[in-house]
Amino acid sequence: MSVDPSVTGVRLVAPAKINLALEVIRPRPDGYHEVATVMSTIDLMDRVTIESRPAGSGLIVALAGDYTDGIDPDDDLARRAAIRMAEVAGREPDLAITVEKRIPSPGGLGGGSSDAAAVIRGLKHLWGLDWSHERLDAIAATLGSDVPFFVHGGTALCTGRGERVEPLRDVTQLRMLILVPPVPAGPAKTARRYAALRPNEFTDGGRTHRLAARIARKAPPPTADFTNAFEAV
Template identity: 40%
Template sequence: MRISVKAPAKINLTLDVLAKRPDGYHEVEMVMTTVDLADRVDLTLRGDDQITLDCSASFVPDDIRNHAYKAAVLLKERYQVPYGVHLYIDKQIPVAAGLAGGSSDAAATLRGLNQLWGLDLTLDQLAEVGAEIGSDVPFCVYGGTALAKGRGEKIVHLGAPAPCWVILAKPPVGVSTADVYGQFRLEHVKQHPDTRRMLRSIEEQDFSLMCQSLGNVLETVTLNLQPQVRQIKELMIASGADGVLMSGSGPTVFALVQKEAKVHRIYNALRGFVKDVYVARMLGSQEREILA
């Protein structure tokens, strides 16, 4: 038996850091939404009890360092599953990009194994397992649009934002989330995102207000670490994007555009500067991502 599950990328419409926690993590408040740039996770039932993994991207680890592999191990141990699984990940989301590709693969694995292994768990139960893997995994289990609090694991579901195009550009540089948070200083933040205004823009499906409410307190840190990120952002703005922001800890920057004519202009301008440019649509609401 084999099933396939979509693993969509996420973008941060807002990312605010409120405090440093005693456990070493940061207390955050984020509005996140999924886009239709997605990996695909194929899950094949094994007759033995082994967990194996292959990936279309050769540099992605195929062991416990991989979030999807770790998700399978945790679920198997937690519910004493006597079966195994072979995972194949078709990577479309760029790696280490601030788009939660690894977390989404883990979430897709949890949803897929829930069906493949006949566990009959709720999304809430799967999200609880996901929280042990990474801060973005619970959001990715649910998908759609949400306000995330705590270290990212406390999820409040939201309606879909105003529909629009999303153009994503990733420079050929890596950014370590740990390094970005390590250099982040809460006392240096001059302006926090207006999360309440972003929530209002989503409730009212007000595209203009959503663009005005974009904000990410980690952006300044990454812009200083990687000047190419700043150049991409400036190019998107100069090319007529309605709203521009870095996602997560970067280095991917996204542009929000309502008119399709602008999409081609911005895409072509970016392609002359970086190789990894993607055009997507907001998924907005939760959808069933098990394909077969």
């Protein structure tokens, strides 16, 4: 695929996700945890704009919207994604990236990971990169465990530390209400939750795999199979 010089920018949506099921199976020697989770994107989205800049201009990342507090644009996942894509592509990240934050953060909805995946998808198009999904997934996995899922979107069973993605039929019949209480989550929220898990809270992933199997065969998913290791549902 060659670069189209007439294309100087792209606009993308970066959807939030929910975990329909999340089980933590065991700690791993690399410091992560083995998980089984069914994730699904929802109709709550950040918006990401990527524009080319003249050679040598460097990378600018700007954040806008309602949920920018506590996010450093110089250490944002969207910036890291652009830098990583440029490294792999062997070019300079002469770009202006604007992220309009509509997804509450931190809220467990994956806003930062989705923004990073949007940058990966956007630069693949903007730079005319004829790369496979497998290559994009490998890049995404270096940025975060949820990022490969957002490269695909939809509904998927995710295993490993979350980076192994098995797409499922989209779950469209569910309606949900998302509540975001005004309670500060504090730094390293996810890492603290994993560290707080007790041995009796580790499970074998069976409920998650049962839910995935029901979704795959188009059976209505029972709410009894909705589970979250971090919180009773």
